Amino acid sequence: MKRLFDLIRNKFFLATVAFVLWMIFFDKNDLFSQYEYHQQLNKLEAEQQFYKDETAKVNKDLDELNSNKVKLEKFAREKYLMKKDNEDIFVIVHEKKD
Template structure:
């Protein structure tokens, strides 16, 4: 017990302890901020991967559309429900069952 009291009276220990407490809780870059920054970085990395995948898909579709006229017609019919003058388009939407 006496050794513990001597430790708390040591000015170097008190200074180091105050520094650690300040850096962990009160500084602009404290532990909570670092955790929030880390979670935001991981979220942004996930978004980046998603958008890179979408970009690659769009580039692939663009390449197919510019190289093949039949693919362009198929794309227009599927995505934008375009039709020829003598055709009718029926869109079937499946309802999801409510739980």
């Protein structure tokens, strides 16, 4: 018991405990902030990967549209409702049921 009491009264031990407590709870870069920064970093990395995948997909589609005339025509008909002069377009809109 005396040994524990001597350890608690030791100024180096008290300084170390105070320093550790300060770094864990009170510092600008405390343990909780580091955890939040880590979570935010993971979220941003996932977003970055998503946008890289989407960019690759769009570039692939663009290359296909530039190289294949049939796909370009199909894309224009589906997305922009374009047609040839002798054709009619019928757009079917389904009503949503609430």
